[in-house]
Amino acid sequence: MIELCLIGIGTGNPQHMTLQAIEALNAQDLILIPNKGAGKDDLAGLRRALCTRAIQGDGPKIVEFALPVRDEATKSYRKRVDDWHDAIAEIWWQNITENLPAGGKAGFLVWGDPSLYDSTMRIAERLKKLAEIKLTVIPGITSVQALTAAHAIxxxxxxxxFTITTGRRLRENGWPDSADTLVIMLDGDCSFQCIEAQGVEIFWTAYAGMENQISVAGPLADVTDQIIETRAKARAEHGWIMDIYLLRRR
Known part of the structure; x- marks a missing residue:
């Protein structure tokens, strides 16, 4: 049997690691770390650094694997995502069977929490079709928590x-009727530019909870350009960016 453990590690700050997560890391036989390629390889490095800090003794074997690139040119959004998850599941299975031929415990370090806009659990469900797998999920601090802590709100x-949604949905559907407070995740296009700025406050943070955290807040009409410029500069400097923001109507 394969025991698969999805371990929420917070947003890159070692102090976000819970005691439960640290215990789970030390209990694994194998840790698999995805590498998203040039310019984003320091995300893999951050995961390795967390392992170095949290794991005692020899610890589990750590294996890094190349994450496949999602096809953005064809098919519907849902089909592209499904095909991408299928490809990731195949790579997971290949690495697990190569490194744990007799079975054992395999762990994945999940950024933030596995439940919130993360597909790790969906990918893990695909593996259940291939073998008997026991799935354990360890919760972690989310970027939403890190965002509100950064701004003390x-x-x-x-x-x-309040509503948690994505930049794509904000662009395509506008401000939802469900709430006057929105938390926007997975937004690479600064989609706050697509809404009426008057009467809206924004609380924006990049690298939430990390040492290089950046935060900007204020009336959306006043700080839009500042956020766009700050975001572009940070992405150029680091090669990648993770940001999140809260919008509130006044």
């Missing part, structure tokens, strides 16, 4: 709902 107004 509550996520919701008193008794009011």
């Amino acid at each position: 509550p996520i919701n107004e008193i008794g009011a709902p």
Whole structure:
């Protein structure tokens, strides 16, 4: 049997690692670390650094694998994502069977929390079709928590709902009717430019919770250009960027 453990590691800050996550890391026989290629390989390095800090003694075997690139040119968005997940599952299985031929415990370090806009659990479900697999999930601190902590703000107004959505949906569908507070994730296009800025505040953070965290906040109409410029500069400097923001109507 393969025991597969998905370990939420927070947003790159070693202090975000829970005691449960540290214990789970030390219990694995194999840790698989994805590498997204040139310009993003320091994400793999951050995962390795977390392992070095958290694992005691010899610890599990650590194997790095190349993450396949998602096809962005053809098919519907959902089809592209499904095909990409299929390809990732194949690579997972290849690495697990090569390194644990007699079975054992394999762990994946999941950025943030495995439940929030992350596909690791969906990919793991594909492996259940190939073999008997026991799946364990260790929760982690999310970028949403790191965002609100960075700005020292509550996520919701008193008794009011909030909505977590993506930049793509904000661009395509506009501001949803579900709430006056939105948290926007997975936005590579600064989609806050697509909404009416008047009366909206934005709380934006890149590299939330990490040493190089950057935050900008204020009326959307006043800070839009500042965020776009800051984001572009940070991405050029690091080769990658992870950012998240909260929008609130006043």
